[in-house]
Amino acid sequence: MTSLEASVSGIVKSEEEKQADEEEEKAHTPTDVTHLKAAPGIPDYWAKAIKNHAMLQSVVTDKDGPILEKLTKLHCSQVKIPQPKLSVTMTFAENDFFTNTSISFEALADNDTNQTIEVVGTTIDWKEGQDPTKKKVKKTQKNKKTGEKRVIVKSIPCDSFFNLFESKKEPEGIHERDEDEADSDDDKIMQQLEEAHDIANDLYDLYTVDALEFYLGFGPELDGLLDGAEGPESGDDSDEDGDGDKPKPKKGGTGGPTEGKVGPDGKPEDCKQQ
Numbered sequence: 420m421t422s423l424e425a426s427v428s429g430i431v432k433s434e435e436e437k438q439a440d441e442e443e444e445k446a447h448t449p450t451d452v453t454h455l456k457a458a459p460g461i462p463d464y465w466a467k468a469i470k471n472h473a474m475l476q477s478v479v480t481d482k483d484g485p486i487l488e489k490l491t492k493l494h495c496s497q498v499k500i501p502q503p504k505l506s507v508t509m510t511f512a513e514n515d516f517f518t519n520t521s522i523s524f525e526a527l528a529d530n531d532t533n534q535t536i537e538v539v540g541t542t543i544d545w546k547e548g549q550d551p552t553k554k555k556v557k558k559t560q561k562n563k564k565t566g567e568k569r570v571i572v573k574s575i576p577c578d579s580f581f582n583l584f585e586s587k588k589e590p591e592g593i594h595e596r597d598e599d600e601a602d603s604d605d606d607k608i609m610q611q612l613e614e615a616h617d618i619a620n621d622l623y624d625l626y627t628v629d630a631l632e633f634y635l636g637f638g639p640e641l642d643g644l645l646d647g648a649e650g651p652e653s654g655d656d657s658d659e660d661g662d663g664d665k666p667k668p669k670k671g672g673t674g675g676p677t678e679g680k681v682g683p684d685g686k687p688e689d690c691k692q693q
Contacts, residue, residue, distance in 0.1 A: 461634075462491060462512075463488070464630070464634055465490050465491070465492060465493040465509075465630070466487050466488050466489070466490045467633075467634050468625060468629075468630045468631075468633040468634040469487060469490070469493075469625070469633075470484075470487070471633045471634065471636050471638055472621065472625060472629075472633045472638055473638065473639065474617075474621050475580075475618065475621050475622070475625070478578075478580050478614070478618060479580045480551060480578055480579055480580065482551035482579065483551050483579055483580040483581065485516075486511075486514070486516045486517075486551065486581070487580070489511045489512045489513075489514040489516070490509055490510070490511055491510050491511060491512050492508075492509070492510035493507070493508075493509055493510075493622065493625070493626055493630075494507075494508045494509075494510075494626065495507050495508075495622055495623045495626040495627065497623060502527055502528070502530060503527070503528035503529075503530065503533060504525055504526065504527050504528070505525070505526045505528075505619045505620070505623055506523065506524075506525045506526075507523060507524055507525075507526075507619055507622050507623070508521055508522070508523040509521060509522055509523070515546065515549065516545065516546060516549045517543050517544050517545050517546060517549065518544040518546065519541070519543055519544055522541040522543055522581075522584050523540075523541050523584075524538055524539065524540040524541060524583060524584050524615075524619075525538070525539045526538055526615055526616060526619040527539065528616075534612075534613075534616060535612050535613070535615055535616035535619070536588070536589040536612065537586075537587070537588040537589060537612075538583075538585070538586055538587050538588075538611075538612065538615050539586055540583070540584040540585050540586040540587075541584045543581065543584060551577075551579040551580075551581055552576060552577065552579040552581050552582050552585070553574045553575065553576060553577065554574070554575060554577045555572050555573070555574055555575075556572070556573055556574075556575055557570050557571070557572055557573075558570070558571050558572075558573055559571075580618075582611065583614075583615055583618055583619075587608055587611055587612060587615070588608075589608070589609065589612060590602075590605040590608060590609075593605055593609065
C-alpha cells in the first residue's frame with residue numbers, strides 16, 4: 420500500500436463505521452436552542468447540563484426537577500491543603516421554592532483515604548409546602564387510657580437532590596466498631612456521605628470539563644456509564660503485572676478528578692464557565 424493509500428484509508432470511513440454513525444445520529448435528540456435567540460447568555464445552561472447528566476439525574480426526584488430549572492449558575496472549587504475540600508455553590512433565579520439566592524456545601528475528605536467524612540451545608544429557607552426533602556404523613560394515635568383516637572400530621576425525610584446541602588459528619592469511631600455494634604442511623608449517615616462524595620465529584624467534573632457536552636445532549640447514557648464501570652466481561656484474561664486483583668480507587672475523591680490542576684499553594688487552577 421502506497422503512502423497516499425494509507426493516508427486515505429485512515430480518513431475514509433468504512434461502511435460499518437458510516438452505519439454506526441447514522442444509528443448514533445438517529446438515537447441522539449439535538450438540543451433545541453431557538454429560545455436563546457432573544458435571551459442574554461444561556462439562562463438554562465447549567466439546569467439542562469444537569470438534566471442531561473445520567474448519574475446526577477438519577478438522584479433528582481420529580482419534585483427536584485422544577486427547582487433545578489431555576490438554576491442560573493454553578494461554581495465549584497477544590498483544594499488539597501491542609502485538608503482535601505471540594506466546594507459547590509449553586510445560584511438560583513427568584514423562585515417559588517426558597518428565599519436563598521444561592522446554596523452551597525463543602526465536602527471535606529480524609530487525608531489518607533480521600534473519602535468524604537464531613538459535609539458542611541447550607542440551611543435552605545424553604546417556602547411553605549415547598550420542601551422536597553420532607554413529606555407529610557398522617558398518623559393515627561390512640562390514647563391508652565381513654566381509647567380516644569386522634570390524627571396527627573408528621574414530617575418525615577424523603578429522597579431529594581437537596582439533601583446534599585444538609586450538614587452531616589462521619590460518626591466518631593465507626594471504623595473501629597464490630598458488626599454486631601452496627602447502628603442503623605450511623606449506617607445511614609455513612610451512606611449519605613458516600614452519595615455526597617459521588618455527587619460532589621460529578622458536579623465538579625461537570626463544571627470543569629463536561630458541561631457543554633451534556634448541555635448539547637452528547638453525554639453518555641446511564642447504561643453506558645454503568646457498563647464502563649463494570650469493565651470487561653471476560654474473566655479469563657490475567658493481568659501480566661499482577662495488578663488485576665487490586666481494588667480500583669473510588670471515583671475521583673474530594674481531590675481525585677483533577678490531579679495536576681492544583682497549584683503549588685494547594686489551590687486549583689480555577690476553570691471558569693459562564
